[in-house]
Amino acid sequence: MELWYTDEHTSDVRFSMKASVQIASKKSAVQQIDILDTPAYGRVLVLDGGLMITEKDEFIYHEMITHVPMAVNPNVKNVLVIGGGDGGTVRELTKYRTIQSIDLVEVDKFVVLLAKKHLPFTSSKLKDKRVSVWFEEGLRYVRGKKAEYDLIIVDSSDPYGPAEGLFTREFYGTCFKALRDDGILINQHESPFYAAHQRSVRDAHRHIAVEFPVSTVYQCHIPSYPSGHWLFGFASKKYHPIGDLDATRWNRLGIRTRYYNTDLHRGAFALPNYVKELLNR
């Protein structure tokens, strides 16, 4: 018997990978969580049927969501990660000795529990002393914070489920309030390629641009995600993502990465015309 896992990228496009064994399956109060082993992508995490991370290409996502802002402002001391219960973003952040605290706010504690058990490649640093994990609705957690963070990373799932509230203007506005005067907000910004996702890309960008003086997106290539073409949002109160990049300083840190480098950093902000048009529409 052959076992295949299919991720529905749109109602008309499917992406399937052969699975060798199902490692875990859990219905939490928030969502259905599944973990599978696959020959091509290694161990994969699936939430409500949608692919979240794979062992094979998660490094691209997690490096790009963390090292871009850290290279722009290496003085970041207090970081808030919303979502990201698999721990991959935290793992990259712990590479910076200068970071003093990392608050991880995950709405579903079972994601963290299962990640700790079955996804050691991402969850390995969740036990770092600087990391505090809060099981709470992201919107609620941020609402109570004022000028407490240098960097907020929104490492959420798609805006069509439990993470819907993390793509709203009220959320970005409360993040603005929770950031210090030179704070940076990075968010998982979906794919611009399929029409089905374009509206959320455009709306998220519009909502962020209203709140932050600096607001743009950057891109990377993640093979297992819909269309492979993925965006992150870079919004900040002060720093420019390229103008304030000090490549020499970052390279001196000697942080080992497999995807990110400072040349790619600059290139990632060079956007295809169709993406520019989408954002300005």
Place this chain on the structure above:
Amino acid sequence: MHLEQKSTPLAEALNAQRINRLAHFDVPAHKGGRMNQELGEYFGPLCMALDVNSMKPLDNLGHPVSVIKDAQQLAADAFGADSAFFMVNGTTSAVQTMIWSSCGRGDKIILPRNVHRSAINALVVNGAVPIYVNPGRDKRLGIPLGMSVAAVEKAIAEHPDAKAILVNNPTYYGICSNLEEIVRIAHKAGMLVLADEAHGTHFYFHEELPISAMAAGADMAAASIHKTGGSLTQSSILLTRKSVNPDYVRQTITLTQSTSASYLLLSSLDIARRRLYYKGHEMYEKTMEFADYAREEINALGGYYAFGTELVDGDAAFAFDRTKLSVHTRDIGLAGIEVYDYLRDDYGIQIEFGDIGNLLAILSAGDRMMDVERLISALAEIKRLHERSPAGLFDHEYIDPVIAMAPQDAFYTTKRRVPMKDSVGHIAGEFVMSYPPGIPIVAPGERITPDILEHILFAKDRGCFMTGTEDMNLDYIQVVE
């Protein structure tokens, strides 16, 4: 035949007709959407197939003898009433039926002035005369409360010939009068008690909510199942007790009711009734949890005041409906209607209404916690970005009226148009109100005072949706010649 709450006789009969695949040579001519395919595509084939007209197996709302009769009896049982009438022209028609079946031309009816326009409209049509009881007013919030028992006693003593007393159970903001006591003194004086439960359907299904009209002994109640009970918009139920003649009530309903009542609306009442019976308690428990949580979080933001049971004073605010999320906004320098507009325009959040100093969000078991979080966070953001001094904001929602004529006399007399700004001192010949909430600022027969004019102009200026006058722009008002 013994009827059981688990059955939905009307909805089942309707579905049976759909499955029967009758060849239809009756109205509606859309014939399941085949005549008008665009309509079929828009609403979906199932919806179109259920949109049929009255026929023998589906009974007749104007003269129910089979499945509608049974469905109405089940509703009466579920709400603790003796009879129930399905209404297809909103709770407006239920409120008007209560008035028309208890008062005739020239008869007096005691009612609070902060009633929905449908009640005063009923008086315009049939010529009954209102005896207004000024509701109590919360000084801080500026909102009208319920009627105090003493004020009702005084009205009864001064007008012992009144036929009925109408009570809001609750007001739009969720505030209840002491209904049991009002019923007691009204019945002692030989008057009927009519309850407008447009915002109180859920009272029948949870013991922690204020008492329902039927439990309090009221004679009739207009329960807006479509608002908080889960049926389709415009469907409603009129509940009555043995103290009124159900056949006369039915006859009164047919004076104005469509003879082509929508089976979509009717069957939704049948299905909603079953769900309320079995799941109502659980659903309103959840609603109260959402509302209590939201109140706590909104009050923690500062500036806003999400009011609750602390308003209860044992008199004009005898009880509070905890499912209502009413928020006072004036302390952050914004009118409720301004916050309402920001929520929709900037944050994609639609709430029930905003008026001068308050807003109201309707919560239900259909809400999701993440949406409740969105509402709270959006309110926090609106405060952060738009807070200003409350100086200059109008501070009350309700003005005691100065009655000069009966509504019918004022509406049907010779009138002339005057500029709104020059209307002070005249007797209004028409209504002015913000919609929602639909409580008239001035009604036909009431004198326009400087305070009333200021209220109208302020509400219009802040963006309230003003209705009632012939002039769509509200620049002019019809006054009594």
